[in-house]
Amino acid sequence: MEECFRWYGPEDPVSLRDVRHTGATGVVSALHHIYDGSAWPLEEIEKRNAIIQDAGMCWSVVESIPVHNSIKLGTKERSTYIGWYKDTMRNLAACGLDVVCYNFMPVVDWTRTELTHPLENGAFALRFDAVDFAAYDLFVLKRRNAEASYTSKDAVIAEARFNTFTPEKIKRIENNLIAGLPATERQYNRESFLQAVEEYDGVTPDDLHRNLAYFLGEIIPVAQELGLRMCVHPDDPSFSLYGLPRIVSTADDVRRILSAADDHANGLTFCTGSFGTREDNDLVAMVAEFAPRIHFAHLRNVQRERDGSFHEADHLTGSSDIVAVLYALLEEQKRRQAEGRADWQIPVRPDHGHLLADDIDKDETFPGYSLIGRLRGLAELRGAMHGIATAQRINTKERQA
Template sequence: MIESWRWYGPFDPITLPEVAQTGAAGIVHALHEVPYGEVWTNDAIAARKAEITGAGFTWDVAESLPIHEAVKRGEGDLSTLFANYRQSMANLAANGIRTICYNFMPLLDWTRTDLRAPLARGGSCLRFDASRMAAFEIHMLGRAGAEDEYSQDVRNKAAIWFQQSSESDREALLHAIMSGLPGAFDRYDIAGLRDVLQSYEGIDRDTLRANYKRFLQEVVPAAEDLGMVFCVHPDDPPRDILGLPRIVSDGDDIDWILSAVDSPANGLTLCSGSLGANPANDVPAIAARFANKIRFGHLRNVRKEPDGSFEEAAHLEGDTDMVALADVFVTEEARRREAGEDFASIPVRPDHGHEILSDIGAKSVPGYPMIGRLRGLAELRGVFRALEYAATRG
């Protein structure tokens, strides 16, 4: 495995010299300051790569090269957006960055209702609370049809929370929901969110799939020519949000994507936390099913609740058997090396982390504290080393 670390560049209070002390070898990074749809220039990529390599790292994955919302909606003349995307790909490849992680989630990236939910033994974690999300959709946003998507018990709790909440409570909830958009991305107030949701009116699951397939048809051949790989990140959480369809939520969705454009360049980011939030998903089994298509790994764990809520667990705790999942990665990497395949080594990173110890009050990017991820990386490193040792012993 290539032990990697997500770094947000100018938006990250954690410095590269600090990351170096974690033992990670690679950096996962994006030019978050570039607006969606614009070209990542060769000069900007080269400058950032020089900063990363100058600190003793490799830049292993571009995460994410974002997709403009017009592409997801399939609206208007998209030729310039597709051309810009391919040019950004070419500029990354020219700088030796050949793996691109991306997602096709409409409007919002990962979604949480609490950025610092308290943990029993101290510290905090990211949390998705179904009743707070229902309160937001039903009582704050007033989205038509939202009531039908939640159980009566969740709706009752949502009404109580809303009645008892202060204006600052509601502002904090909106802020949390918007916080999955890092860097120079748009944030919305309630009125703005209502307006932008209208732009998705009439776009159902089939329409979004058709627009996604068109995107793949536009960029995957270019990736093949450039010697690059794409790896789609699953939806987070793996359920419809704000009435918008999510189409990368389980094994069948992944199978459709990888079959839509059958190519070695069309691959998967195996995110154990995103897939793990769906009670129907057996994450190690999904990883084994698509092992030869995994190009990147996000390793984290979640603890689910019956009403659809979940929160981030420690990396070796939670509902996903992380040792079984790590074994899939070790086995697949060994197979690739034996076969002499390109991209044999899989970049993996500890995804998210608890805010603990000196993380508390450090104002890190939500979900990306220093000590919590360092704990996760150390735990995962131990698992990988033990599995690799066992494999060599037969």
């Protein structure tokens, strides 16, 4: 697979020189300074592309073009923002970029309660603590009708946890939950966050899916014309937060989305960490089913806990069998090659690495996107891919003999 690394642009503490040192050849990036839903100017895309090419790499995947809230809500303003979205698609295609990742999560993007969860080896991981989250939602944020999102038992446990919160812990959790993590579209204070959540009062998962289907109906014909491959990213975590609808969480969700615009241009970003937050998601079976429409992969692992909490595990250990997922993806690549597909090679990147070694003492790192943890993840994934490829060659020779 094409080994890629996410880079947040010139403001990223991880430089393109660092990225090249990982052995990755592809860069996953976006114009994060233009995240208000307006069109990305051609000259800005060309500028970013030139920086990446001058560093000796290729801008392989655009992650992400933000989907404006009006599109998710289906308001009358969405036609303007969809028009700008199409303009961005045309400008990307003009620069030779053809894989575009996006998400359709309402209000919040990827969500964690803890950014420096200590591990046994002294490193730090991202963590979602379901009890801390419920305690914040119920007793700090005091979201209207929040109690409907929890069982009475969960609410009792959350209240007991809340009673242990110090002002410092409340501030830290709130900052992690609503102030904005890397690549998130919006940042909030408590008041503006509640207002944003209340915009979705009465919006059901079916409503949100209809708005996504409308969006796909508008952009997929443009993607077909331009030769772009759009790939929706799953919800992270893949279950409802703050009572908000989430519609890219399960295999059934993916089937519904792909059938809404049944074309190769309408595809999937297969994120093992996001889908892996649910025990009922069979990742290997999902790869086998959706393989022809997987245009991009995020490979990481999470360790699930009984209460719905989870933390980012090592890339090859945790609750999901990442090696089996790699095997299925590599089998799909072989099938594509046999078909003569130009897009046979699937771009893949390590995701949400641990905070390790010298990165721990650096003044600035982006949570989940420090250098060394992702470098380790990529090295582990690369080793697994080479091992699988070697085993496949040996098996082929033995069959031929």
